[in-house]
Amino acid sequence: MDGKRHSSFDRRTFLGLTAGVAAGVAAGVQAGGLLRRGVLAIDDTPRPKRGAESFVVSSCRQCSGGCGVRVRCIGGRPVKVDGNPLHPVSGGRLCPKGQAMLQSLFHPDRFAGPMRRVGPKGSLDSFQPVAWDEALDFVARRLLLLRQQGRPESLALLRGAIHGAGGRLLTRFMQSIGSPNDVSTPRGDDATAMALLLTQGVSAVPVYDLQSADYVLAFGGAQLETPASPVHMMRAYGRFRDSAAGRRGKLVLVGPRRSITGTVADEWIPIHPGSEAIFALGVASVLVAEELYDKEFVGRRGEQFEDSPDPENHHAEIGLRTLLRRDYTLDRVAAETGVSVHTILGVAREFAAARPGLAIGPRLGPLLPGRLFDHLAVHVLNALVGNIDAPGGVLVPEAVPLRPWPELPADPIADAGRKTPRLDGAGLGQRALMSSDAEGLAEAILAAEHSPVEAVLIADADPAFASLAPETFRAALERVPLVVSLASLPDDSSLYADWILPQSHPLECSDLSTSPPGVPFPLVSHAAAVLDRPMRDTRSLGDIVLQLVRRIGEPVAQAFPWADLPSLLEQEARGLHESRRGAVIGTPFDEAWVKMMEGAGWWAPGYRSEDELWTRIREAGGWWDPLYDHGQWSRVLRTPSGRFQFRPRELEQLDAQRGTRSDLLAIDGPTSSAPERALALTLFEPLPIAGGTGAELPFLQAVIDPSHEQGWRTWVEVHPQTALALQIEHGSLVRVASSQGSIRARVQVTERVLPGVAAIPVGLGKRAGGRWARGIGANPLRLLGAVRESLGGLPDPGATRVQLLLEEV
Amino acid sequence: MTRWGMVIDLERCTACQACVVACKVENNIPPAGPEDAAVGRSIAWIRLARMETQEHGGVSSAQLVPVPCMHCENPPCVKVCPANATRIGEEGLVAQVYPRCIGCRYCTTACPYTVRQFNWKDAAWPEPLDQALSPDVSVRPRGVVEKCSFCHHRLMLARDRARFEKRELQDGDYLPACVESCPANAMFFGDLDDPHSEVSRLAESPRAFRLMEELGTRPKVTYLSRGD
Numbered sequence A: 001m002d003g004k005r006h007s008s009f010d011r012r013t014f015l016g017l018t019a020g021v022a023a024g025v026a027a028g029v030q031a032g033g034l035l036r037r038g039v040l041a042i043d044d045t046p047r048p049k050r051g052a053e054s055f056v057v058s059s060c061r062q063c064s065g066g067c068g069v070r071v072r073c074i075g076g077r078p079v080k081v082d083g084n085p086l087h088p089v090s091g092g093r094l095c096p097k098g099q100a101m102l103q104s105l106f107h108p109d110r111f112a113g114p115m116r117r118v119g120p121k122g123s124l125d126s127f128q129p130v131a132w133d134e135a136l137d138f139v140a141r142r143l144l145l146l147r148q149q150g151r152p153e154s155l156a157l158l159r160g161a162i163h164g165a166g167g168r169l170l171t172r173f174m175q176s177i178g179s180p181n182d183v184s185t186p187r188g189d190d191a192t193a194m195a196l197l198l199t200q201g202v203s204a205v206p207v208y209d210l211q212s213a214d215y216v217l218a219f220g221g222a223q224l225e226t227p228a229s230p231v232h233m234m235r236a237y238g239r240f241r242d243s244a245a246g247r248r249g250k251l252v253l254v255g256p257r258r259s260i261t262g263t264v265a266d267e268w269i270p271i272h273p274g275s276e277a278i279f280a281l282g283v284a285s286v287l288v289a290e291e292l293y294d295k296e297f298v299g300r301r302g303e304q305f306e307d308s309p310d311p312e313n314h315h316a317e318i319g320l321r322t323l324l325r326r327d328y329t330l331d332r333v334a335a336e337t338g339v340s341v342h343t344i345l346g347v348a349r350e351f352a353a354a355r356p357g358l359a360i361g362p363r364l365g366p367l368l369p370g371r372l373f374d375h376l377a378v379h380v381l382n383a384l385v386g387n388i389d390a391p392g393g394v395l396v397p398e399a400v401p402l403r404p405w406p407e408l409p410a411d412p413i414a415d416a417g418r419k420t421p422r423l424d425g426a427g428l429g430q431r432a433l434m435s436s437d438a439e440g441l442a443e444a445i446l447a448a449e450h451s452p453v454e455a456v457l458i459a460d461a462d463p464a465f466a467s468l469a470p471e472t473f474r475a476a477l478e479r480v481p482l483v484v485s486l487a488s489l490p491d492d493s494s495l496y497a498d499w500i501l502p503q504s505h506p507l508e509c510s511d512l513s514t515s516p517p518g519v520p521f522p523l524v525s526h527a528a529a530v531l532d533r534p535m536r537d538t539r540s541l542g543d544i545v546l547q548l549v550r551r552i553g554e555p556v557a558q559a560f561p562w563a564d565l566p567s568l569l570e571q572e573a574r575g576l577h578e579s580r581r582g583a584v585i586g587t588p589f590d591e592a593w594v595k596m597m598e599g600a601g602w603w604a605p606g607y608r609s610e611d612e613l614w615t616r617i618r619e620a621g622g623w624w625d626p627l628y629d630h631g632q633w634s635r636v637l638r639t640p641s642g643r644f645q646f647r648p649r650e651l652e653q654l655d656a657q658r659g660t661r662s663d664l665l666a667i668d669g670p671t672s673s674a675p676e677r678a679l680a681l682t683l684f685e686p687l688p689i690a691g692g693t694g695a696e697l698p699f700l701q702a703v704i705d706p707s708h709e710q711g712w713r714t715w716v717e718v719h720p721q722t723a724l725a726l727q728i729e730h731g732s733l734v735r736v737a738s739s740q741g742s743i744r745a746r747v748q749v750t751e752r753v754l755p756g757v758a759a760i761p762v763g764l765g766k767r768a769g770g771r772w773a774r775g776i777g778a779n780p781l782r783l784l785g786a787v788r789e790s791l792g793g794l795p796d797p798g799a800t801r802v803q804l805l806l807e808e809v
Numbered sequence B: 001m002t003r004w005g006m007v008i009d010l011e012r013c014t015a016c017q018a019c020v021v022a023c024k025v026e027n028n029i030p031p032a033g034p035e036d037a038a039v040g041r042s043i044a045w046i047r048l049a050r051m052e053t054q055e056h057g058g059v060s061s062a063q064l065v066p067v068p069c070m071h072c073e074n075p076p077c078v079k080v081c082p083a084n085a086t087r088i089g090e091e092g093l094v095a096q097v098y099p100r101c102i103g104c105r106y107c108t109t110a111c112p113y114t115v116r117q118f119n120w121k122d123a124a125w126p127e128p129l130d131q132a133l134s135p136d137v138s139v140r141p142r143g144v145v146e147k148c149s150f151c152h153h154r155l156m157l158a159r160d161r162a163r164f165e166k167r168e169l170q171d172g173d174y175l176p177a178c179v180e181s182c183p184a185n186a187m188f189f190g191d192l193d194d195p196h197s198e199v200s201r202l203a204e205s206p207r208a209f210r211l212m213e214e215l216g217t218r219p220k221v222t223y224l225s226r227g228d
């Protein structure tokens, strides 16, 4: 079913034929229906309407994976969503969330239109419908007031991962109002991005080139089920295991729980929770001791590998080699991780022998951060085998050449506001490496006598449910004087809103989004609105922002010189033409030829004008530049020395600043001192409900646990030995209690987890979320304490200890 | 002769269940709630089954295997149906004729792969969820059995398209919804009798096996085993 093939003939005649056949099929059923009516006297079976078939090219925004989709419509009604075969991320495929997208479009519990709170916070019954004008006028007036009072910085934004125009407009919105408090809530990429920043000096989420790797050492958990871009990763995995092409990569999972990635893997190496970094450095230590590392890369591109005299302090600075030899003896690593010396040696030798071997740091899901220590150690492992910016290695994504927006207008109020320190503390002290810290913002709101945040906008985020401190956020949202939610379906945070400005569903808006995290190539995806009009009285995120700034007036509105959203998108896309590179997606190209031509300064665009490019982008679904140039060292190694930092200097400077002592090699894992009977909490995000969304849709609730042992409820996985020790059984109902609170869960006794571990899925336990999510299961994020890991200052879900208490039945 | 068959490569399958959800959307399967799920009455034409395996170190592990209807060449379900409501039809597809089904459920018992499901109640789609229903697939009334059809309606559509373009049906023209969606490219579909088709080649692979072959059902779904 290739779109291109069909464009060559007259669609109308073809549709006539199809409808005829379909009618013939349905006629038989109708007869059955009549018969049945005679026998049972009941037949309410719906008969879906027939109509002309059409396809609309759009994109999936059920997660931040960035899949291009093609929506099949009958009589203008969308009936099925599939991947857009031309799209480089989806390649015609989708994940279960993308497949279930129509249930979110047609969800019966979506907000009917804007609402204002008239009763107490915390309940959906407290809301009353209002007109858009009234809602927008009110919010705009309050924001204008903040500016007039000279404290625009008391506006905060809590956002999810938004890669479309709405996200770019929100960034600009915060800048033009004059607030630095633009805060992102999902934290799944934080630790890996920090590791890249420290070692390579690049601010980006690294990309793991799985498909060209030969041996993959996956740490922690969910590299296949919930990577940054799930379909892109799973397609790469398909190619990694392409036996038809004579390739078969080996996948090894190292971690305390045998996730789905671990089930699919060739080998699972169970290790003590929190000892991932130690294992990685143990492997590193073998590579160095046995001289299996890439001497060329380490010598030419690396730094702090060998000991060196420190020119300033006049005493020796210890390099990675010495540290590994001194601190990471195999016996010690084996004791800390619970893995045999034999296994560590075996892994190291296989990893070094592979062409190439790729190590991927603990990926827990879109919401849960890993620990910087783990990600640094794993990244060092990649560098030791020279697998940086090489095929099958760790790549740095390239920027997308959308046309830059005009400068912000001169605005002293906004300038002053933007210069105020961030309320979440990101970029400073303990949080120096972070660009935002959602939980830090919630704490700041609660810490002061009056909330420093006067108004908060919540877009594509649900911090009162899907953050590492949901209860703190709930209390914080109770305190903020003006909470504006842009949710489309009621979510837990919208229960604490004063105003609800419901966004349209992605399939109801057109959009232009940039490359999702996890893909190396610059990509722009165009999404067309599938429905002519939104189902409900809703507006697109971009339109809401534009309508707010118009009401706020000059000089804020001046920062948005576009007549409307479509003209913004068209303007931005002109940058693709100006970049003189890349092609409309789906254009066949010969890599070697194009590279040679581009190298010689030629570029054959395949379209004649900007307008033609824009038209073709909308038809095909996007633009990309598929050619990744490996080994662009000046782009991917941007440390002051231009070298890979085996022992990042910045960490030492940070230590000096914050008075900590965070040696890269300090073993700070929570491997000991657990109180009697306490278990290490291990959270995971099943793909269908990852990122805190998905439980609203019945088709996704049904597939949370692929083995179908569990569904529509929260479970806790424990090892048979643990179950025996605690005298609990498979299927018992228990209370899982931490120092912060407790939730109820069903016990699943399984060898998927190590003894001493309690593994619980994240994504259930909503207070809102519509009829299929509300009150289903429990939210284990409520169990997390405010503990942070020492190196990066990230919240550390792995530090939580829980007890299981049998519930009376 | 054409004989439609499927190959599922377990080496590639990531147990993501895109196939499961794609099937539900394509085939107008009604949403079920927790009550239905608790008593095993939520319908899925393809599901992931757990197969326990013993691995080195004594750690038992489960492999997750997608299981649609096997479209057996020698289908036990057909033999037991008293109403002739299930039959092996054109090109080897085992079809369920809803208007004839009397709901006796002999077939659900006879199918060794337990892929047949009974409609215990009237299908319901709270408004406006019903707007996403596809006219290509009839909605099943209460009291009948249903199962995977290999998206038979897609075969008819594909044939129409080919006829319209005045050409023969080609390998890849007709794919069930699950196969089309699979992100890991673990599922293949085509004519097992065509020696040049991808499925017929893969079905000959040394890794190929079929579920419960010993029962003589002659399934047309082939699995490729994992192994190093």
Ligand code: SF4
Pocket: A060, A061, A062, A063, A064, A065, A066, A067, A093, A094, A095, A096, A097, A098, A099, A229, A230, A231, A232
């Ligand atoms: S990976 Fe994300 S973007 Fe792609 S289909 Fe799934 S939910 Fe949609």
Ligand code: SF4
Pocket: B068, B069, B070, B071, B072, B075, B076, B077, B078, B094, B110, B111, B112, B113, B114, B115, B116, B147, B217
């Ligand atoms: S798998 Fe079951 S339902 Fe399908 S043909 Fe075989 S016996 Fe019949």
Ligand code: SF4
Pocket: B008, B012, B013, B014, B015, B016, B017, B018, B019, B020, B066, B178, B181, B182, B183, B184, B185, B186, B187
């Ligand atoms: S869609 Fe493909 S990878 Fe996912 S469960 Fe089904 S067969 Fe496996």
